[in-house]
Amino acid sequence: MAAAARPLNPAERLDWLRLIRSENVGPVTFYQLLQHYGSAAAALEALPEAARRGGRGRSLRICSRAEAERELVTLDKVGAHLLAWGEPDYPQALAAVEDAPPLISVKGRVEVLRRRAVAVVGARNASTNGKRLARDIAADLGQRGLVVVSGLARGIDAAAHQGALATGTVAVIAGGIDVIYPEENRALHEAIADQGVLVAELPVGTVPQARHFPRRNRIISGISLGVLVVEAALRSGSLITARFALEQGREVFAIPGSPLDPRCRGTNDLIRRGATLAEGAEDVISALEGPLAGRPAAINQPLVTAPITNGNLSEKGLDQATARVLEALGPSPVPVDELVRQCQLSPAIVVTILLDLELAGRLERHAGNQVTLI
Amino acid sequence: MAAAARPLNPAERLDWLRLIRSENVGPVTFYQLLQHYGSAAAALEALPEAARRGGRGRSLRICSRAEAERELVTLDKVGAHLLAWGEPDYPQALAAVEDAPPLISVKGRVEVLRRRAVAVVGARNASTNGKRLARDIAADLGQRGLVVVSGLARGIDAAAHQGALATGTVAVIAGGIDVIYPEENRALHEAIADQGVLVAELPVGTVPQARHFPRRNRIISGISLGVLVVEAALRSGSLITARFALEQGREVFAIPGSPLDPRCRGTNDLIRRGATLAEGAEDVISALEGPLAGRPAAINQPLVTAPITNGNLSEKGLDQATARVLEALGPSPVPVDELVRQCQLSPAIVVTILLDLELAGRLERHAGNQVTLI
Numbered sequence: 208m209a210a211a212a213r214p215l216n217p218a219e220r221l222d223w224l225r226l227i228r229s230e231n232v233g234p235v236t237f238y239q240l241l242q243h244y245g246s247a248a249a250a251l252e253a254l255p256e257a258a259r260r261g262g263r264g265r266s267l268r269i270c271s272r273a274e275a276e277r278e279l280v281t282l283d284k285v286g287a288h289l290l291a292w293g294e295p296d297y298p299q300a301l302a303a304v305e306d307a308p309p310l311i312s313v314k315g316r317v318e319v320l321r322r323r324a325v326a327v328v329g330a331r332n333a334s335t336n337g338k339r340l341a342r343d344i345a346a347d348l349g350q351r352g353l354v355v356v357s358g359l360a361r362g363i364d365a366a367a368h369q370g371a372l373a374t375g376t377v378a379v380i381a382g383g384i385d386v387i388y389p390e391e392n393r394a395l396h397e398a399i400a401d402q403g404v405l406v407a408e409l410p411v412g413t414v415p416q417a418r419h420f421p422r423r424n425r426i427i428s429g430i431s432l433g434v435l436v437v438e439a440a441l442r443s444g445s446l447i448t449a450r451f452a453l454e455q456g457r458e459v460f461a462i463p464g465s466p467l468d469p470r471c472r473g474t475n476d477l478i479r480r481g482a483t484l485a486e487g488a489e490d491v492i493s494a495l496e497g498p499l500a501g502r503p504a505a506i507n508q509p510l511v512t513a514p515i516t517n518g519n520l521s522e523k524g525l526d527q528a529t530a531r532v533l534e535a536l537g538p539s540p541v542p543v544d545e546l547v548r549q550c551q552l553s554p555a556i557v558v559t560i561l562l563d564l565e566l567a568g569r570l571e572r573h574a575g576n577q578v579t580l581i
Numbered sequence: 582m583a584a585a586a587r588p589l590n591p592a593e594r595l596d597w598l599r600l601i602r603s604e605n606v607g608p609v610t611f612y613q614l615l616q617h618y619g620s621a622a623a624a625l626e627a628l629p630e631a632a633r634r635g636g637r638g639r640s641l642r643i644c645s646r647a648e649a650e651r652e653l654v655t656l657d658k659v660g661a662h663l664l665a666w667g668e669p670d671y672p673q674a675l676a677a678v679e680d681a682p683p684l685i686s687v688k689g690r691v692e693v694l695r696r697r698a699v700a701v702v703g704a705r706n707a708s709t710n711g712k713r714l715a716r717d718i719a720a721d722l723g724q725r726g727l728v729v730v731s732g733l734a735r736g737i738d739a740a741a742h743q744g745a746l747a748t749g750t751v752a753v754i755a756g757g758i759d760v761i762y763p764e765e766n767r768a769l770h771e772a773i774a775d776q777g778v779l780v781a782e783l784p785v786g787t788v789p790q791a792r793h794f795p796r797r798n799r800i801i802s803g804i805s806l807g808v809l810v811v812e813a814a815l816r817s818g819s820l821i822t823a824r825f826a827l828e829q830g831r832e833v834f835a836i837p838g839s840p841l842d843p844r845c846r847g848t849n850d851l852i853r854r855g856a857t858l859a860e861g862a863e864d865v866i867s868a869l870e871g872p873l874a875g876r877p878a879a880i881n882q883p884l885v886t887a888p889i890t891n892g893n894l895s896e897k898g899l900d901q902a903t904a905r906v907l908e909a910l911g912p913s914p915v916p917v918d919e920l921v922r923q924c925q926l927s928p929a930i931v932v933t934i935l936l937d938l939e940l941a942g943r944l945e946r947h948a949g950n951q952v953t954l955i
Contacts, residue, residue: 336841463837463849466860467710475837479858486840486849 215291221275222247223291227309228270228278228410229254231566234306238292239562254566260525261560261567281411285385286400287314296320301429304455305574308408308426312384315404319375324354325491326427326452327371328445329363329437330470337363337438337470340462342370344435347488349374353495356431358423359392359399363437363445368395368403376403377430381423382415383407406430424448425455432495433458435485439473446473449482454574458494460485525560528552532560533580536570540577589665595649596621597665601683602644602652602784603628605942608680612666613936628940634899635934635941655785659759660774661688670694675803678829679948682782682800686758689778693749698728699865700801700826701745702819703737703811704844711737711812711844714836716744718809721862723748727869730805732797733766733773737811737819742769742777750777751804755797756789757781780804798822799829806869807832809859813847820847823856828948832868834859899934902926906934907954910944914951 215223226247227237232254240250251269258267282288290297292309296317301307313320327345329337345355345367355371357364359378368376378399382388384407387396399405408426409419424447428434434452436459439445449459459482464471478484485491531550535541547557561578564570571579589597600621601611606628614624625643632641656662663684664671670691675681687694701719703711719729719741729745731738733752742750752773756762758781761770773779782800783793798821802808808826810833813819823833833856838845852858859865905924909915921931935952938944945953 336839340840462840463845463852463858464839465710465845466714466836471837471839472860475858475860478837478852479864484837484849484853486846490853 214294219247220289220291221272221279222251223309224275224278224289225270225272226250228275230268231258231568233565233572234308235572236562236565237309239558243559243562257563258566258568260529261563261565262529262569263567267566278410282312282384285314285411287312287384287405287411289313290317290320298324298430300324300432300457301426304425304429306425307429310408311426312407312411313404314384315400316375316402317404319354319377319404320406320430322354322375323352323495324356324377324431325495326356326431326434326448327363327367327437328357328424328427328434328448329367330439330443330445330473331360331362331364332470333362333366333438334468334470337462337464338366341366341437344437344485344488344491345370345376346374348491349376351488351492353492356427358420358427358448359388359396359405361389361391365392365395367437368399372398372402377406378403379406379423379426379430380415381407381409381419383409383411383413385411386414388415420444421447425451428452428455428457431457433460433491435460435462435491436474436477436482437462438464438470439477440469441472441476443473446477449477458483460491460494462486525556528556529560529563532557532564536578536580538579540573540575540579543576543578546578588668593621594663594665595646595653596625597683598649598652598663599644599646600624602649604642605632605940607939607946608682609946610936610939611683613932617933617936631937632940632942634903635937635939636903636943637941641940652784656686656758659688659785661686661758661779661785663687664691664694672698672804674698674806674831675800678799678803679950680799680946681803684782685800686781686785687778688758689774690749690776691778693728693751693778694780694804696728696749697726697869698730698751698805699869700730700805700808700822701737701741701811702731702798702801702808702822703741704813704817704819704847705734705736705738706844707736707740707812708842708844711836711838712740715740715811718811718859718862718865719744719750720748722865723750725862725866727866730801732794732801732822733762733770733779735763735765739766739769741811742773746772746776751780752777753780753797753800753804754789755781755783755793757783757785757787759785760788762789794818795821799825802826802829802831805831807834807865809834809836809865810848810851810856811836812838812844813851814843815846815850817847820851823851832857832865834865834868836860899930902930903934903937906931906938910938910952910954912953914947914949914953917950917952920952 244250244253289310290313298320325348341363348355349371354375355367356377357367359380387393428448428451434448436445436449452459461474461477461482463484483494535546535549547554569581571581618624618627628641664687666683672694699722715737722729723745728749729741730751731741733754761767802822802825808822810819810823826833835848835851835856837858857868909920909923921928943955945955
């Protein structure tokens with residue numbers, strides 16, 4: 208990635224914030240825009256025209272300078288600040304994820320984010336035994352030098368944070384960094400802000416909604432070398448975190464349980480499908496000490512390897528190329544590589560066209576560099 | 582194997598019984614003697630001289646005709662009879678095992694032994710939930726047409742037999758066919774003799790001793806296409822059955838359980854080491870309907886592919902060859918193939934020498950056609 212790997216200056220930080228808060232700009236698009244236009248400032252400049260080229264009728268909502276400045280002021284007021292992708296405190300393992308948030312709000316002991324971490328997640332309606340296991344294993348992992356990451360939900364998440372409070376814990380929350388949810392975890396939220404670190408992707412003040420939780424889960428697994436699931440029903444949120452972990456190349460661990468307990472169906476199913484059975488911290492540690500030990504740092508690949516230009520395509524040429532790409536796209540995911548072959552266009556041009564379509568709100572990206580038309 | 586695949590006549594049956602009840606003759610030796618000498622009668626004739634050649638000082642205890650006849654009479658009295666390897670009712674899957682018992686005592690509905698079977702085994706000090714699972718899963722397996730095999734021990738074994746009593750169950754017992762153990766399972770023992778089938782390898786009247794149980798376990802797994810372990814502590818007998826199942830190429834299933842319950846340590850450990858996690862009968866059935874479905878019938882291989890002769894070796898030549906084999910043997914297991922290469926003798930001669938040494942009580946056989954000097 209062209210971006211960062213050094214602290215941003217205040218002007219750059221503001222531009223990054225404006226860009227990621229603008230309409231139709233998700234993390235993947237953000238990094239591609241940065242690479243395509245050279246800087247967030249240049250991308251902000253180019254956005255309206257790109258969206259128009261992509262077929263956007265009404266104008267794109269771009270985050271204003273004033274809006275972004277207000278967010279920075281509020282963050283400061285609540286004792287939080289932003290970390291940008293590639294800055295020294297930005298979690299190294301998370302940086303290796305394709306759709307890592309370009310900016311995260313953080314509050315607390317940010318230095319914790321530099322250490323090796325493992326996620327411990329699970330059911331909200333956990334059993335007493337499940338919570339006890341989560342707390343004990345989190346404490347053991349902490350004793351062994353690992354940071355424990357979780358989602359500050361009721362049940363397993365809360366127990367995991369409690370177990371690792373003294374040794375280092377990261378709570379990735381679905382809403383804004385200052386929004387306490389659920390209310391019963393207020394004391395824990397405050398304790399983590401004090402002794403551990405809180406992380407949020409959405410703007411300060413955002414009240415979390417159902418759709419925010421899965422996106423949050425990719426950050427939990429992204430920060431972590433592995434994800435341990437302690438009690439989970441079938442089709443539960445913890446399994447989404449496990450799926451993200453697999454997509455991100457992280458290890459998945461699950462605690463087994465009796466088939467008579469529905470709260471163990473999800474974990475047993477994970478084991479059946481290849482997750483590592485874990486009975487305690489030792490099982491997690493021994494797996495992470497193996498070939499995985501240095502992985503996330505090593506897979507820190509740029510998203511696109513060559514600089515992207517429009518080539519020498521005229522506006523008319525670009526319109527014709529766009530038509531060809533639109534024809535090849537549909538509701539089923541198509542790998543971008545295949546699109547390039549099929550349309551007989553240069554990769555640079557296809558990437559440009561996809562960016563324009565995405566900014567126009569007509570394209571959706573999927574795992575494995577695949578795209579669909581909306 | 583040269584032997585059987587047809588019912589034995591009464592004289593042959595008596596000779597088989599005498600041979601397998603003679604000193605230093607285990608199942609593997611039994612089949613090799615049969616092949617080497619052409620019949621059990623000829624082998625009985627040759628035993629004393631072979632043992633002497635192998636270096637035996639005092640004479641070998643050979644089971645007398647009267648002794649064998651007494652066993653047959655007693656079996657008849659208790660309502661049991663013998664099945665020989667390869668006879669129509671002898672379990673097909675068991676026949677494929679290298680050290681399958683040449684003769685088993687059976688009592689009850691022997692036709693049950695012709696059907697596809699699965700073992701359900703586990704801890705004697707099982708939990709209420711564990712016993713409930715074993716009984717329910719055994720009943721489900723029975724409903725789906727599978728016979729349930731177990732060891733008639735307290736706890737899981739008894740529950741499994743109870744669950745499958747109506748649909749077909751096989752109890753493989755460690756002592757003689759008429760010896761009830763443990764006493765608390767008397768009613769179940771009798772119910773199985775009535776509605777299912779009892780199987781025993783040791784002579785009628787034998788009181789089971791600790792060392793008999795592991796040998797018995799190889800028959801439980803041998804009769805079965807797969808072994809399901811329901812609750813087992815680490816280093817428990819059920820894990821021995823699972824190990825036999827793996828050696829015999831059978832599927833191993835285990836029910837997961839909480840890490841907080843020591844009765845689940847063994848099953849969790851099996852899963853960690855590759856056993857299939859099972860939450861119910863469906864998991865077992867779907868695995869057995871896969872590539873395994875017809876396996877035991879297909880792996881029914883003869884133990885030695887070519888007829889064995891002494892070649893034209895003189896007695897002196899055989900003594901020299903024996904010395905060479907003895908030199909190559911030690912307390913660590915050596916594959917017979919390697920012995921043949923190392924000693925530069927024909928396979929036929931090495932097999933003869935090993936038989937002689939075994940009859941002399943100087944050789945022990947191990948899994949994978951390996952041998953050690955005692």
